[in-house]
Amino acid sequence: MNPIKEKSKSLENSFLPLKKMYPKSYNKKNTSPYTKTRVILMNGTEFESQWFMHQFARHCDEPEILTTLAVVRRQEQQQQKRISCLKPINESILETTIAYEQLAVDLTAVLARHEKDAANIKALNFALLEDFDHLYRYANLLKMDKGEDADILVGKFTEIMPGRPTIAEHRYPSDDVSPHMNAEKADLYSKLVAGTITAAEQQTMNYYMNIAQWYKNDLGRKLYAEIAMIEEAHVTQYESLKDPNLSWLEQWVMHEYCECWLYYSAMQDESVDFIKKIWEEHFKMEVAHLKTAAKLLKKFENKTFESVCGDGEFPKLLKLGGNKEYIRKVLEETIRLTADNTQQIRDFKDIRKIPDDHRYFDYQKFMSGDPEKNPSHIVIQKAIERLGRDYRYQDKEHPVxxxxNRECDNTSISRTK
Incomplete structure (x- = not known):
């Protein structure tokens, strides 16, 4: 499949009327968890597209590009609103949060499993264990506040147990900056990985940034605020993987190509008919957007679509699903890693082997202070007090x-020597 060769409507005929922007919502009780995660992913993809094009417009003085950006951006807005409303009214903040974290876990894992670039794999695996822990913390909050079992929401496809403890994830911001890839040499799949995971993590960060104040109790508000800071660190890590040397037009072409790849992947995998039709319609819209961006790239920079996307044939499509054994392996092998950017190139190091005067420890002391007062720790301690032990869903013994221990939250591993 090469989207640039597909037939599409003209850009002018790709708008959505208001009546199509408010679709039927999915049924939260009988809809696959991976339909829910796809909705979140595509919502985040459209959000990323929006803000990329707004930033592009603020750095451009070419009238033809500006007016075309305005048209495409409005259509992307319509797509985003439509996708957002697929979420039903009766799905709670926390239920949606569980879907966000299941997406973060299984999307990251499946991208890493098929990635060939060693640096990308390391970055994905590193953040994977942190999102895995977030799922566990929110699941315990859900059990306490709603009496709901998160394993039902994730369809038992994803285990729920501790990852790298959230308290250990507070690193000095500079250590989250990754070395970027070389777009001329990088595999097309690697470029799609960077674009996809950046959009997904950014969507999670934005959701937590905006939803924290609406939660019904102080502990939940504090937990959202804490984890939102880690999601910001993940966005920093992932966005820095992208090659900043691409021109704005080249980046635009890659954004549109990535959207085409994601919608086409969603089309192949979707089990809900009316949602599949939305993915199909949006794919056709994105083909029109891609062709538009490619024409402007040729006109203003004399560069071809192929110079950005190679032959244009889609690499392996994205298929969301469970990754239990892969995650267990990553847990066992990398649980104690932290990020270190104090040398010439960023790397991940065993917390027990970094110098005692490393800035990680000072930042930890400043951010977390007394671990007993840390929200992500308190939520587990309260769950243990109320339930007798923490809430988990695991197929077998934890690999670490x-x-x-289900009666004590470990705040030392991955954080202290």
């Missing part, structure tokens, strides 16, 4: 010995 230090994280097997």
């Amino acid at each position: 010995k230090e994280l097997r």
Whole structure:
């Protein structure tokens, strides 16, 4: 499949009327968790597209590009509103949050499993264990506040147990900046990975930034605020993987190509008929957007679509699903890693082997202070007090010995020597 060769409507005929922007919502009780996660992913993809084009417009003085951006951007807005309303009214903040974290976990894992670039794999695996822990913390909040079992929401496709403890994830911001890829040499799949995971993590960050104040109690508000800071760190890591040397027009072409790839992937995998039709319609809209961006790239920079996207044939499509054994392997092998950017190139190091005067420890002391007062720790301690032990869903014993105790939250592993 090469989207640039597909037939599409003209850009002028790709607008959506208001009546199509408010679709039927999915049924939260009988809809696959991966339909829910796809909705979140495509919502985030459209949000990223929006803000990329707004930033492009603020750095451009060419009237033809500006007016075309305005048209495409409005259509992307319509797509985003339509996707956003697929979420039903009766799905709670926390239920949606569980879907966000399941997406973060299984999307990251499946991208890493098929990635070939070693630096990208390391970055994905590193953040994977942190989102995995977020799922566990929110699941315990859900159990306490709503009496709901998160394993039902994730369809038992994703285990729920501790990852790298959230308290250990507060790093000095500079250590989250990754070395960027070389777009001329990078595999097309690697470029799509960077674009996709950046959009997904950014969507999670934005959701938590905006939803924290609406939660019904102080502990929940504090937990959202804390985890939102980690999601910002993840966005920093992932966006820095992208090659900043691409021109704005080249980046625009890659954005549109990535959207085409994601919608086409969603079309192949979707089990809900009326949602599949939305993915199909949006794919056709994105083909029109891609062709438009490619024409402007040729006109203003004399560069071809192929110079950005190679032959244009889609690499392996994205298929969301469970990754239990892969995650267990990453947990066992990398749980104690932290990020270090104090040398010439960023790397991930065992917390027990970094110098005692590393800035990680000072930042930890400043941010977390007394671990007993840390929201992500308190939520587990309160769950243990109320339930007798923490809430988990796991198929077998935790692969990390230090994280097997269900009556005590470990705040030392990955954080202290």
